[in-house]
Amino acid sequence: MKVLEIKDVHKIYNSTEISVHAVNGVNLNFEAGEFAAIVGPSGSGKTTLLNMIGGLDKPTEGEIIINNTNLANLKSKELIDFRMRNIGFVFQAYNLIPVLTAKENVEFIMNLQKWAKSDRDNRTYELLKAVGLDDRANNRPSQLSGGQQQRVAVARALASKPMFVLADEPTANLDSKSTEKLLDIMEGLNRKENITFIFSTHDQRVVNKARRVITLEDGKIVEDNVK
Amino acid sequence: MWRNKTRSLVVISSIVVGVFAGVYSIAFMNGMIVQRVDSALSNEVAHIQINHKNFRSNNDIQDIIQNGDEVYRKIQNTDGVAAISRRTVITGMANTASKSTGVQVIGVNPDDERNVFKLYDKVIKETGSYLTPEKHNVAFVGEALAKELNIIRYEINDLVIDSLRKLEIPEEVIGKLEQFKGKRFKNEKLFFKKVKAELTEKESASFGRHIAKTSQRFRSRAKLTMTFLDKNNDQTGGNFRIAGLYNLPNNMYEKMQVFVLNEDLKALTGLEAYEYHQYLVKINDTEFTNEVTQSLRESFLDLEVLNWKEIAPDLAMTEDMVTQFYIVFMSIILAALAFGILNTMLMVVLERTKELGMLTAIGMNKRRVFSMIMLESIFLSLVGGVLGMLVSKIAIDISYAKGLNFANWEEGMEAMGYSSVIYPTIEPYWFVVMGVMIAITGMISSIYPAYKALKLDPAEAIRTE
Numbered sequence: 001m002k003v004l005e006i007k008d009v010h011k012i013y014n015s016t017e018i019s020v021h022a023v024n025g026v027n028l029n030f031e032a033g034e035f036a037a038i039v040g041p042s043g044s045g046k047t048t049l050l051n052m053i054g055g056l057d058k059p060t061e062g063e064i065i066i067n068n069t070n071l072a073n074l075k076s077k078e079l080i081d082f083r084m085r086n087i088g089f090v091f092q093a094y095n096l097i098p099v100l101t102a103k104e105n106v107e108f109i110m111n112l113q114k115w116a117k118s119d120r121d122n123r124t125y126e127l128l129k130a131v132g133l134d135d136r137a138n139n140r141p142s143q144l145s146g147g148q149q150q151r152v153a154v155a156r157a158l159a160s161k162p163m164f165v166l167a168d169e170p171t172a173n174l175d176s177k178s179t180e181k182l183l184d185i186m187e188g189l190n191r192k193e194n195i196t197f198i199f200s201t202h203d204q205r206v207v208n209k210a211r212r213v214i215t216l217e218d219g220k221i222v223e224d225n226v227k
Numbered sequence: 228m229w230r231n232k233t234r235s236l237v238v239i240s241s242i243v244v245g246v247f248a249g250v251y252s253i254a255f256m257n258g259m260i261v262q263r264v265d266s267a268l269s270n271e272v273a274h275i276q277i278n279h280k281n282f283r284s285n286n287d288i289q290d291i292i293q294n295g296d297e298v299y300r301k302i303q304n305t306d307g308v309a310a311i312s313r314r315t316v317i318t319g320m321a322n323t324a325s326k327s328t329g330v331q332v333i334g335v336n337p338d339d340e341r342n343v344f345k346l347y348d349k350v351i352k353e354t355g356s357y358l359t360p361e362k363h364n365v366a367f368v369g370e371a372l373a374k375e376l377n378i379i380r381y382e383i384n385d386l387v388i389d390s391l392r393k394l395e396i397p398e399e400v401i402g403k404l405e406q407f408k409g410k411r412f413k414n415e416k417l418f419f420k421k422v423k424a425e426l427t428e429k430e431s432a433s434f435g436r437h438i439a440k441t442s443q444r445f446r447s448r449a450k451l452t453m454t455f456l457d458k459n460n461d462q463t464g465g466n467f468r469i470a471g472l473y474n475l476p477n478n479m480y481e482k483m484q485v486f487v488l489n490e491d492l493k494a495l496t497g498l499e500a501y502e503y504h505q506y507l508v509k510i511n512d513t514e515f516t517n518e519v520t521q522s523l524r525e526s527f528l529d530l531e532v533l534n535w536k537e538i539a540p541d542l543a544m545t546e547d548m549v550t551q552f553y554i555v556f557m558s559i560i561l562a563a564l565a566f567g568i569l570n571t572m573l574m575v576v577l578e579r580t581k582e583l584g585m586l587t588a589i590g591m592n593k594r595r596v597f598s599m600i601m602l603e604s605i606f607l608s609l610v611g612g613v614l615g616m617l618v619s620k621i622a623i624d625i626s627y628a629k630g631l632n633f634a635n636w637e638e639g640m641e642a643m644g645y646s647s648v649i650y651p652t653i654e655p656y657w658f659v660v661m662g663v664m665i666a667i668t669g670m671i672s673s674i675y676p677a678y679k680a681l682k683l684d685p686a687e688a689i690r691t692e
Contacts, residue, residue: 051686054588056588056685056686056689057686076593077592077593080587080590080591080592080593081590081592083588083589083590084589084590084591084592085590088589089585089588089589091585091689093581095581095582095585095689097582097586098582108589109589109590112590112591112595156589157589
């Protein structure tokens with residue numbers, strides 16, 4: 001089942017002196033359950049592409065269709081709502097809410113979606129257990145290590161059972177042990193929940209784990225390998 | 228709100244101080260006004276006054292109320308009337324051996340007067356007593372008038388020294404007063420001139436009034452001669468002994484009003500027993516002042532019927548104006564509060580740029596982001612506001628129980644008609660009004676910071692360091 005179609009997408013940043021063609025005619029499709037990494041040197045357009053997929057940025061040209069919905073046809077309010085229900089995010093700097101506990105961070109999106117308390121609690125504990133932090137549910141982010149915080153972020157991204165998860169350099173701030181553990185967890189969840197994971201990364205360990213590697217250079221796809 | 232405890236506590240503290248300053252100031256001013264109005268209505272001005280149409284403008288002895296008994300009955304039968312006092316009012320001169328001054332001589336029936344006014348309760352200790360129907364040719368005089376006419380003398384003796392010690396006047400100061408023992412001073416001016424010459428400026432300011440009050444000596448049954456015109460416009464007058472002195476927080480009233488028995492005044496002026504210039508009415512509930520006034524007006528179309536707001540428009544104006552003053556004052560405080568909250572919330576949005584970007588990215592819509600900022604702002608305001616009001620309430624209750632004594636400014640305050648001991652007080656509804664205004668201020672202050680939060684580009688915000 002196709003969850004994401006990227007059709008001839010361009011992103012051009014215009015300033016008064018220089019035009020930057022950050023994404024230059026990218027065409028990609030993603031199926032459910034893929035575990036893909038987008039790699040490339042700095043400035044290749046990875047983050048820009050990810051932002052457009054996530055609806056955080058608009059393409060200058062082209063279309064992004066998620067589960068048969070063209071993002072360009074959504075109004076601002078509809079887009080935010082669509083994002084909440086269909087896309088999960090994992091950020092480089094974890095971006096957990098510091099005053100909430102791990103449990104509260106995970107159930108945050110479910111609260112926004114007005115899940116029933118019992119469903120919310122069940123899903124939260126299921127995910128915290130899956131990421132190995134069921135015993136740290138009541139700890140605040142400041143009481144967790146970097147790796148643990150990122151695991152909570154992964155649990156949060158999966159909370160509302162999105163179509164896919166976008167992870168922008170999720171391992172950049174982690175040591176190798178934490179990275180291994182995180183990737184194992186993400187792969188496990190990918191297989192178990194059949195949720196597509198799309199990484200933007202420089203990390204070879206992520207590339208090694210990915211089952212599909214897409215290489216970007218100067219905003220264009222130069223390689224797209226399925227392992 | 229608590230992620231930066233120090234900042235939140237500083238903001239809350241500033242709100243507490245601001246609210247306290249505002250509420251306590253209002254309570255203080257309100258206390259002054261309430262006391263002034265209460266004192267005036269208890270001692271000086273009746274709820275409703277009825278007199279001849281020309282009486283107030285002419286002040287003519289001939290402007291009496293005709294058919295006095297019928298008028299009295301009609302008033303008695305009017306709904307809402309609690310008590311009536313009838314007065315004879317003559318303008319004249321009061322003289323002692325050394326001084327004279329213009330006064331208003333007011334003839335009263337003491338028993339009726341007691342039902343309408345509480346002046347009987349304002350007798351200065353050891354100066355005598357209020358008027359009684361049995362004692363004739365006596366006058367009840369204000370302290371300020373007694374001083375004016377040199378009826379009050381000043382003397383320092385052993386009793387005075389003991390009293391000053393009990394008042395905890397320093398021994399150093401008392402030592403300087405010893406040289407005045409046995410000496411008598413005709414009036415306050417002379418007394419102060421001599422005493423202040425021996426004291427330092429600070430000692431005079433701190434203790435001068437206490438020394439003067441303690442040294443006052445009233446000449447018991449001092450004589451007062453009063454002269455005025457009688458019914459036929461002939462000069463007449465009489466000698467009166469001082470029955471007692473009264474003290475009100477209104478020096479002007481004390482200087483002008485001398486009270487004698489109606490009988491005595493009528494005997495001197497030739498007025499008949501049933502002839503009066505004023506009928507003063509006390510009503511059961513001042514909430515119905517206008518209704519009772521209107522009722523009496525309809526009964527007495529040929530007489531002037533005025534309520535206290537019309538007799539003393541300065542009092543009414545003070546009461547009305549002061550409410551508007553409170554609103555202006557509180558608005559200024561709330562404006563300062565608003566800027567403080569605005570600044571704080573802008574800092575909050577700036578610090579949480581990344582977090583706000585993340586929240587928008589994961590699906591928090593604009594309405595929720597806006598509400599989040601607004602609720603934090605309102606909560607901050609209300610926490611500070613409620614604490615501020617609590618502190619104010621405690622301070623007001625303590626001050627009310629003890630009174631705030633401005634003895635050093637007693638003379639000036641009494642000259643304006645205000646007591647030097649203030650009991651701060653505030654209507655409970657002001658706390659509700661304050662609470663609502665604080666919440667609204669918090670809400671308004673958060674609009675701009677919330678707008679800034681909404682304008683953040685999530686993709687850029689997430690990348691903020």
